[in-house]
Amino acid sequence: MLKLQALRKSFDGFVATNGVDLELAKGERHAIIGPNGAGKSTLFNLITGHLKPDSGSVLYGGEDITGLAPHTIVRKGVSRSFQHTNVYPKLTVFENMQAALIAHHRMEYRVFTLASRLFRSEALELLAAVGLEEDADRTAGTLAYGRQKQLELAVGLASEPNLLLLDEPTAGMSAAETRHTIDLIGRIVEERGLTLLFTEHDMNVVFGIADRISVLYFGKILVSGTTGEVRSNPEVKRVYLGGGGHGAA
Amino acid sequence: MRRRPLGVALFVVLLALVPQFAERWVIDLFTEILIYALFALALNLMVGSGGLISFGHAGYFGIGAYAVAILGTKLGWPFPIVFVAVVLLSAAAAGIIGFFSVRLSSIFLSMLTLAFGQFIWALAHEWKSVTNGDDGFLNLARPEFALTRPSFYYFVLGTVVAGAGILWLVVHSPFGRILVSTRENPLRAEFMGVDVKRVQVIAFVISGIFSGIAGALFALFNRSVFPAIAWWSGSAEVLIMTILGGMHSFFGPVLGAGVLLFLEREITQYTQYWPTVLGLILVVVLFAFPDGLAGVTKLARLLPGRKKR
Amino acid sequence: MNAALIITQFLNGISSGMNLFIIAAGLTIVLGVLRILNFAHGALYMMGAYICFSLTRGIMGMTGNFWLAVAAATLAVGILGLVVERVFLRFLYGRDHTYQLLLTFALVLIFGDIARFVWGSNVLSVPFPPGMNGATNLGIVQYPTYRIFLSLAGVTIAAGLWYLTQKTRWGRQIRAATQDREMLAALGLNVPFIYASVFFLGSALAGLGGALHAPTVSLVPWMDAGVIVTCFIIVIIGGLGSLWGALLGALILGLLDAFSSVFIPEIKIALIYLLLMTVLVVRPWGLLGRPGSL
Numbered sequence: 001m002l003k004l005q006a007l008r009k010s011f012d013g014f015v016a017t018n019g020v021d022l023e024l025a026k027g028e029r030h031a032i033i034g035p036n037g038a039g040k041s042t043l044f045n046l047i048t049g050h051l052k053p054d055s056g057s058v059l060y061g062g063e064d065i066t067g068l069a070p071h072t073i074v075r076k077g078v079s080r081s082f083q084h085t086n087v088y089p090k091l092t093v094f095e096n097m098q099a100a101l102i103a104h105h106r107m108e109y110r111v112f113t114l115a116s117r118l119f120r121s122e123a124l125e126l127l128a129a130v131g132l133e134e135d136a137d138r139t140a141g142t143l144a145y146g147r148q149k150q151l152e153l154a155v156g157l158a159s160e161p162n163l164l165l166l167d168e169p170t171a172g173m174s175a176a177e178t179r180h181t182i183d184l185i186g187r188i189v190e191e192r193g194l195t196l197l198f199t200e201h202d203m204n205v206v207f208g209i210a211d212r213i214s215v216l217y218f219g220k221i222l223v224s225g226t227t228g229e230v231r232s233n234p235e236v237k238r239v240y241l242g243g244g245g246h247g248a249a
Numbered sequence: 250m251r252r253r254p255l256g257v258a259l260f261v262v263l264l265a266l267v268p269q270f271a272e273r274w275v276i277d278l279f280t281e282i283l284i285y286a287l288f289a290l291a292l293n294l295m296v297g298s299g300g301l302i303s304f305g306h307a308g309y310f311g312i313g314a315y316a317v318a319i320l321g322t323k324l325g326w327p328f329p330i331v332f333v334a335v336v337l338l339s340a341a342a343a344g345i346i347g348f349f350s351v352r353l354s355s356i357f358l359s360m361l362t363l364a365f366g367q368f369i370w371a372l373a374h375e376w377k378s379v380t381n382g383d384d385g386f387l388n389l390a391r392p393e394f395a396l397t398r399p400s401f402y403y404f405v406l407g408t409v410v411a412g413a414g415i416l417w418l419v420v421h422s423p424f425g426r427i428l429v430s431t432r433e434n435p436l437r438a439e440f441m442g443v444d445v446k447r448v449q450v451i452a453f454v455i456s457g458i459f460s461g462i463a464g465a466l467f468a469l470f471n472r473s474v475f476p477a478i479a480w481w482s483g484s485a486e487v488l489i490m491t492i493l494g495g496m497h498s499f500f501g502p503v504l505g506a507g508v509l510l511f512l513e514r515e516i517t518q519y520t521q522y523w524p525t526v527l528g529l530i531l532v533v534v535l536f537a538f539p540d541g542l543a544g545v546t547k548l549a550r551l552l553p554g555r556k557k558r
Numbered sequence: 559m560n561a562a563l564i565i566t567q568f569l570n571g572i573s574s575g576m577n578l579f580i581i582a583a584g585l586t587i588v589l590g591v592l593r594i595l596n597f598a599h600g601a602l603y604m605m606g607a608y609i610c611f612s613l614t615r616g617i618m619g620m621t622g623n624f625w626l627a628v629a630a631a632t633l634a635v636g637i638l639g640l641v642v643e644r645v646f647l648r649f650l651y652g653r654d655h656t657y658q659l660l661l662t663f664a665l666v667l668i669f670g671d672i673a674r675f676v677w678g679s680n681v682l683s684v685p686f687p688p689g690m691n692g693a694t695n696l697g698i699v700q701y702p703t704y705r706i707f708l709s710l711a712g713v714t715i716a717a718g719l720w721y722l723t724q725k726t727r728w729g730r731q732i733r734a735a736t737q738d739r740e741m742l743a744a745l746g747l748n749v750p751f752i753y754a755s756v757f758f759l760g761s762a763l764a765g766l767g768g769a770l771h772a773p774t775v776s777l778v779p780w781m782d783a784g785v786i787v788t789c790f791i792i793v794i795i796g797g798l799g800s801l802w803g804a805l806l807g808a809l810i811l812g813l814l815d816a817f818s819s820v821f822i823p824e825i826k827i828a829l830i831y832l833l834l835m836t837v838l839v840v841r842p843w844g845l846l847g848r849p850g851s852l
Contacts, residue, residue, distance in 0.1 A: 048440070074442040086440075088433035099430040103441040108427040108448060111419050115426045159442055302656055304597075304663070349835055352842050353794075356595045359659055360790040363597075364834070367787045371827045481783060485667065492660065522675065528667035535657055535664075536649070 001026040001195045002163060007046055007056035016042040017053070018219035024163075029189060029196040031206045034216035040199040041083060043216065044165055047197075048080050049073040060163065079161035083168045085148040089141030093132060093151055096140050097123035100158035122158075130154045130184060146177035150184070157188065164189065166198035170205050182208045207231075257500075261410055268399035276398055278514065280405050282507045284466045287409045289490040289502030290416050291459035296488070297496035298420055299452045300432030302359050304484050305346070305366020309339045309457040311373060311479030313464030318386035318474040319379065328392040335465045336458050342369070343457020347450040366484055373476035385475035389468055405466055412459050413503075419455060420499060428452055482524065489531050495541025504542050562699045567816040573705040575812025576712025577771050581785060582792040582804045583719060584763030590799020591735045591756045593655075594647065597662040600786030601669035602761050606635045606768025607777055608677050611684045624687035624773075631769040632762050639761020643754055651753075666782065673779040684772040704773060711770060715763075719801055732756055791830065795837050797847020806845055 002024040009017040016039045024030050032040055045051040047058055049070040057066045065073055074080075088096050101119040102108060127133045130150040135143060140151060149169065156164060169185060170178045182205055189196050189209075200206050206213060207227055214224040215236050223233050230236055267279050288310060295301040313335045321331040350361040373380045395404040419425055431438045431445045438445050468474045477483075486509070494505020509530075517523050538545055585599045596602075613627035642665065650657045685691070686704050693700040723729035731747055735756075775781065792811055796803025811830065818826040837845065 069444070070439045071442050071444050074440055080440055082436075086434060086437045088430055088437065090433060091429070095426070099426050099438075100441050102423040102426055103430075103438070103443045107423040108443055109451070110423045111425075113423060114418075114421055115423045116421065118423060155437075155441070300656075302659060349838050352838050355655060356589070356593070356659075357794065359595060360794065361838075364787045364790050365831070367783065368827065368831050375824075375827065482667075485663065488660075488663075522671045524667040525671040528664035528671075531660060531664040531667075532646075535660055539657070 001028070001061060002047070002197065003059040004043075004047070005057045005059065007043070007058065008054045009042060009046060009051060010054060015219055017046060019056070020216075020219070020221055022214060022221060022224070024195055024197060026162075026195055027193060029209055029211045030198075031210035031213045032197065032199045032216050033201075033203075033206060033213060034222075035218075039219045040216055041167060044080065044167055044199070047073075047165065048078060074159055074161075077160070077162040078165065079156040079159050079163070080165040081149070081152045081156050081167055081169060083171060085145065085152055087140045087148055087151050087155070089139070091140055092137050093127065093140050093143070094123055094136040096151060096155055097126055097136075097158060100155045101126075104159045126154045126157055127151075129157070129188065146173050146181070149173070149181070153184070153188070157192070161194065163195045163197065166196070168199055168201065170200065170202055178202065178205060181205075185209055261406075264406055265403070268402050273398060276402050278510070280402050280470055281467075282510050283405050283409045284463050284470060285487065285490060285506040285510060286503040287412050287466070288460055288463035288487050289494065289506045290413055290499075291456045291463065292487050293491045293496055293499075293502045294416060294419065294428075294456045294459075295452050296491055297498075297501075298425055298428045298432065299449060301351075301355070301449060301452065302488070303350075303362040303366075303453075303456075304359055304481065304488065305362035305364070305369070306456070306460050306487055307479050307481065307483030308346070308366040308369035309343055309460035310464035310467065310483060310487075311369055311474075311476075312339050312342055313461030313466075314468035314474045314478050315373060315380060315386075316461070317465045317468040318389055322386060322389045332462075332465070335461050339457045339461025339464075340454050343453045343460075344450060347453025347457075350453070351446045351449045363481060363484070366479065366481055370476055370479040370481075373479050380476070383476060385473060387473045389472045389474070391469050391472070395469070401470070405470070408462065408466060412462060416455075416459060417499060424448070424451070485527065489527055489534075493530060493534055493541055495543025497540055498543035501541050501543035508542065563820065565696075565699050566701065567820055568813070569699075569701055569705065569709075571813030571816035572809065573708045573712075573812070574815065575809035576709045577767060578788060578792060578812055579712050579805050579808035580715050580770065581764055581767035582789045582796075582808050583715070583801055584760035584767070585789045586793045586796070586799055586801065586804045587732075587763075588757055588760035589793060591732050592753055594658050594757075595662065596757075596760065597659065597786065598642070598665035598669060599760070599764050599789060600782030600784075601666050601673075602635050602639060602764035603768035603771075603785050604673060604777075604779070604782040605638060605669065606631045606765030607684070607772040607775070607781070608673055608682075608768075609634050609765070610769035610772045611677070611682055611777055614684055624685075628766065628769040632766040635765025635768070636758045636762030639764075640754060640758045642761075643757040647757070648750075648753075666786075670779050670782070677777070677779070679779055682777040684777070686773045708770060708774075715766075716801075716805055723801065728752075728755070791834050793844075795834060795844060797844025800844065800846045800848075803844050803846035 002022070004020050004022040007017050007020040008015075020043060032043070034040060042051065046053050049065070049068050049072065052067040057064055059065070060073075060076060060078065063076070065076065088099065091099070098115070098119055101122055102115065105119075107113075107118070124133055124136065127136055130153050132147060132150055132154060135147065140148065143151065153166075153169075166185070170181050173181060185196070186209055188194070196209070198209070210227055212224065212226055213230040215222040215230065223230055223236055225233075264279070264283075268276050271279075288306075292303065292306050295303055316335045316338050317331060320326045320334050321328065326334070346362065346365045350358045350365070353361075374382055376382070391401060392404070395401040427438065427443055428448055430441070431443065431448055435445050464478070467478070490505035490509045491502045492505070493509060494503065495501025512526070513523060516526055520526075534541060581599070581603050585596060588594055588596050588599075609631040610624075610627045613630055614624055646661055647658060650661060690704045690707060692703055694703045694706060723733060731752055734745075735752060788811065792804055792807035795810065796805070796807030810833070814830060814833065815826065818829055822829070
């Protein structure tokens with residue numbers, strides 16, 4: 001489904017990504033863990049087209065998508081959430097969903113239709129899938145942080161993706177919100193047959209969702225394998241304060 | 250929302266009655282307000298919906314005006330063809346300027362729109378063989394169906410209402426929603442699959458077209474055109490109209506146009522420092538009521554549980 | 559092809575470029591550090607020119623000495639900028655960029671009227687400083703002495719700014735601010751002081767540019783319009799926040815203007831915009847800018 005080959009990226013001499021190789025099978029749930037500053041967000045940006053790599057390639061479903069514009073890559077079925085919530089703060093929850101659906105159905109250039117009635121049922125259905133249907137008319141910026149992340153997830157699903165990239169989906173959440181999110185993500189990925197790539201600091205979340213884990217250490221993949229393999233790997237224990245609970249925050 | 254169409258229709262009917270009951274200077278004032286209302290509505294597609302602050306919109310206004318003067322009067326082309334030319338020329342200018350202006354962030358957009366607007370002024374001023382430079386054009390011919398004062402008023406009213414209707418449709422269309430999303434969070438819009446730059450250029454073009462039409466109407470109204478029409482102070486005025494009226498409301502700019510033109514008429518009788526008044530109005534609006542006059546009236550009608558947009 | 563003509567135009571380009579650099583440097587510093595686009599920068603330039611005019615006329619008991627006038631104008635405009643920053647802009651820092659833009663735009667309108675009110679709409683001129691209103695013999699050409707001075711002044715200012723930004727503690731701080739503004743407060747630096755001092759410097763440079771330019775131009779209340787547009791073009795071509803970029807951009811523009819004025823005046827303006835558009839397509843972050851600084 002997704003294949004990264006020898007991906008390299010530096011900023012002004014600082015090497016953020018140092019030859020990353022990674023392969024994801026369809027339907028796989030893959031977590032990337034590593035200390036802060038190891039380059040997880042950069043990696044995501046390279047996959048989604050927000051950054052162009054200095055060298056190396058990104059293959060999606062066999063197709064080379066290296067360096068394509070973000071909106072093109074999204075259209076191919078790659079969807080992403082952000083570390084800090086990234087909704088439209090002054091629009092309502094419903095309007096946030098509607099905008100995503102309009103974009104997905106390629107109606108953004110339609111000028112002679114009234115938008116207010118479009119995609120009502122689809123929007124409400126997606127909101128229900130993440131548990132936000134009661135908040136449809138609330139201004140997105142006023143939602144609690146955890147619920148904003150749920151909205152982001154719903155918006156990400158509107159584009160009917162095959163590959164979902166989640167950047168620290170439970171960052172800043174309480175224990176209860178985190179449990180809820182783990183269930184939600186697991187359920188959604190299962191129901192829709194999605195391939196999932198996510199980064200996390202909370203090892204409970206990682207072990208709760210992932211099939212395979214890669215450890216990213218300062219731009220290079222240190223270890224890649226099943227959760228069991230990685231858990232017992234002495235290298236991993238050495239560089240990343242592993243074990244249960246939160247990692248280096 | 251449901252009482253809106255009725256209110257608007259009533260408003261248009263009242264406007265249509267103006268030539269029947271009012272003196273000549275009132276008809277002229279209303280004609281001018283209508284023209285600037287269209288100009289401000291066109292600008293607000295970019296400013297209010299798109300979050301793109303253009304400081305050079307007087308350029309498109311000028312292009313429309315000069316098209317009428319050069320093609321209509323100097324070359325004698327029939328009026329419908331001139332109209333089409335106004336649309337095409339403003340669209341082309343806005344498309345080109347828009348393409349270059351959206352390449353960078355919003356700060357640069359402001360710089361570039363000002364620069365390109367001044368470029369259009371420079372063209373009007375320097376290209377004497379085509380534009381007559383500072384001498385401009387006088388005694389422009391009006392279309393045959395708009396030769397009297399009332400008939401010209403109705404011509405303007407009809408055009409402005411049609412233009413406003415189309416702009417309303419655009420703002421409330423799927424395109425309008427996506428444009429708003431590019432204003433709210435361009436990164437998120439990009440990740441939704443939207444080609445943000447292309448959407449913004451399209452907004453530029455639509456905005457430019459109706460600004461050009463307004464400019465054409467203005468040229469016919471004054472029956473003259475001079476390079477000053479494209480000077481950046483014209484861009485400033487229409488921008489302040491939009492903000493004063495309220496950029497987050499559709500009809501706000503119309504209100505802003507009316508209030509500002511009326512104020513200008515009154516105040517310039519007493520002082521030659523109208524730009525300072527303009528500047529002060531802008532400062533007051535920015536600090537005191539950023540949602541403009543429309544925002545103030547919305548506050549007055551605020552129902553419990555209703556949110557401001 | 560006349561060698562004297564070419565050399566003259568070359569020197570013209572350099573001298574006007576150097577003068578433009580002084581003004582554009584102020585704009586780019588403020589833009590780079592504070593991320594504020596000061597539309598009123600051209601108006602500050604104009605104020606510098608007008609204040610220099612008044613002071614060379616011997617107002618308030620001053621001797622009318624040109625050099626004192628320039629220094630005083632620079633200081634006055636710097637203070638004017640400082641007042642603007644402390645009284646108005648300060649309140650808009652947290653808000654949308656739009657507000658800052660519109661506020662400085664409002665100031666353009668107001669400053670223009672102040673100029674009209676105090677100095678009138680008639681064309682005014684400032685005399686050359688004594689000893690500089692002639693020409694110097696450079697061998698092949700006789701070249702106006704004052705313009706040579708302008709070029710040297712520009713070089714001196716460039717060197718001074720280089721020293722200021724590279725070798726002083728203050729300079730290090732504002733360079734850090736250009737890279738990462740959020741870090742400043744975290745590092746315990748006095749952010750309001752940095753912002754105010756940067757704005758003071760930027761405004762003072764505008765005033766200095768205006769005062770120095772004054773003997774070579776006609777003073778009218780709308781002289782700021784051409785300057786601000788030129789500054790915008792220079793900053794975009796050269797690269798946001800880059801002083802060397804401003805120098806390069808200013809020199810390019812100055813030379814382009816000088817040569818096309820003589821050989822192809824009809825398309826001079828079109829050439830400048832063509833250059834701008836080319837840069838925007840090929841290297842949008844400017845010739846010496848950094849891609850991330852958009």
